[in-house]
Amino acid sequence: MMINSLLDNDFYKFTMQYAVVKLFPKARAKYEFINRGKHVFPEGFAEELRSAIADLSRLHLTPQEKRYFATTCPYIAPTYFDFLQGYRYDPSEVHIEQRGGELRIAIEGYWYRTILWEVPIMSLICELYYRMTDQQRQSDEQVAATAQGKIERYRNLGVTIAEFGTRRRHSYAVHRLVVQALRTAGEGTFIGTSNVHMAMLNQTKPIGTHAHEWFMFHAAKYGYKMANLLGLEHWSDVYRGDLGIALSDTYTTDVFFTQFDKKLTKLFDGVRHDSGDPLAFADRAIEHYQRHGIDPLSKTIIFSDGLNEEKVTRITEHCVGRIGFSFGIGTNFTNDVGLAPMNIVIKMTEAFPEEAQWTPVIKLSDEPGKHTGDAETIALAKQILHIPSYAP
Numbered sequence: 063m064m065i066n067s068l069l070d071n072d073f074y075k076f077t078m079q080y081a082v083v084k085l086f087p088k089a090r091a092k093y094e095f096i097n098r099g100k101h102v103f104p105e106g107f108a109e110e111l112r113s114a115i116a117d118l119s120r121l122h123l124t125p126q127e128k129r130y131f132a133t134t135c136p137y138i139a140p141t142y143f144d145f146l147q148g149y150r151y152d153p154s155e156v157h158i159e160q161r162g163g164e165l166r167i168a169i170e171g172y173w174y175r176t177i178l179w180e181v182p183i184m185s186l187i188c189e190l191y192y193r194m195t196d197q198q199r200q201s202d203e204q205v206a207a208t209a210q211g212k213i214e215r216y217r218n219l220g221v222t223i224a225e226f227g228t229r230r231r232h233s234y235a236v237h238r239l240v241v242q243a244l245r246t247a248g249e250g251t252f253i254g255t256s257n258v259h260m261a262m263l264n265q266t267k268p269i270g271t272h273a274h275e276w277f278m279f280h281a282a283k284y285g286y287k288m289a290n291l292l293g294l295e296h297w298s299d300v301y302r303g304d305l306g307i308a309l310s311d312t313y314t315t316d317v318f319f320t321q322f323d324k325k326l327t328k329l330f331d332g333v334r335h336d337s338g339d340p341l342a343f344a345d346r347a348i349e350h351y352q353r354h355g356i357d358p359l360s361k362t363i364i365f366s367d368g369l370n371e372e373k374v375t376r377i378t379e380h381c382v383g384r385i386g387f388s389f390g391i392g393t394n395f396t397n398d399v400g401l402a403p404m405n406i407v408i409k410m411t412e413a414f415p416e417e418a419q420w421t422p423v424i425k426l427s428d429e430p431g432k433h434t435g436d437a438e439t440i441a442l443a444k445q446i447l448h449i450p451s452y453a454p
Contacts, residue, residue, distance in 0.1 A: 070116075091173040095408050096408070108191055123147045130262045205240065224390045225240065274410075281424075307330065426444070
């Protein structure tokens with residue numbers, strides 16, 4: 063098995079799952095695979111992927127994993143860990159087709175169940191792709207040395223770094239090597255990983271809060287103008303001040319800061335940048351905090367958009383002494399093995415709130431290439447949110 067733990071998933075999937083179980087237990091969701099990189103999949107790939115997904119149904123939360131998770135996250139009620147202990151992946155929720163080199167994947171079911179599929183399926187796609195196309199990576203020693211060199215240079219820069227690379231990792235083996243190297247060589251700089259399984263193995267902290275789908279669902283249920291506001295209100299209702307980093311770009315940063323009122327601005331510890339110009343975003347965040355009478359140095363920006371050493375250095379030089387900041391680095395850690403990383407995503411496409419109907423959902427990030435959803439719904443959302451048609 064390429065995935066051998068239920069916790070081999072991103073932390074924000076579990077934190078959102080807990081919130082969904084509490085607030086929206088009857089909601090349903092659909093997700094689809096998006097092949098941004100136009101990768102051509104080899105013959106028989108769909109069959110191999112189905113087999114790997116079927117294997118996931120054997121996974122269950124072990125007593126040791128349950129103790130670790132509950133101890134590490136005391137702000138999550140014990141009832142959730144009992145629920146997670148009984149959770150099993152259901153492969154019937156995942157539908158896979160292959161036509162030539164084209165791969166299609168659709169996921170459908172109750173949101174509280176299907177929310178866990180995205181990350182493991184993406185990691186399986188990557189690992190199988192490299193294996194079935196017979197692409198040879200660097201040696202274990204080279205992989206570990208590369209990660210160690212990066213974290214040492216980040217330490218010299220005086221920044222803090224988390225690893226966010228589960229979804230597009232080269233493989234489980236590479237991921238484990240990388241986190242071990244970061245943990246060993248990154249004392250004081252490496253602050254944790256988004257992967258709960260890797261955090262447990264390395265006795266470090268799982269990092270994360272929520273993802274775009276949280277706000278996309280809120281738009282389907284409450285409308286675009288209320289999605290950010292109610293999404294954050296509901297998050298604070300569940301976590302009562304913990305997990306206080308707000309994702310800012312589901313419907314563009316400008317719309318987010320308009321809806322990020324003084325109460326929420328004071329309540330949340332900071333914001334996460336995931337698309338668009340990071341320096342412009344930092345300036346926008348600093349101005350927003352100052353306008354509300356808040357010292358920007360008391361808040362934090364988590365930068366997480368396609369980072370590498372050059373980008374981290376540039377952002378650090380721009381932000382130091384002006385606002386708190388930290389970095390979440392994904393593919394540049396877990397898929398820097400001498401091969402081209404894959405460019406793939408799985409996104410929610412429709413939501414079915416309780417007592418409603420299937421509703422298309424979209425994401426309007428600050429980069430046009432990261433938009434997801436159909437053109438008609440995107441145009442409607444831009445009209446409702448007063449986003450110019452020429453804007454990203």
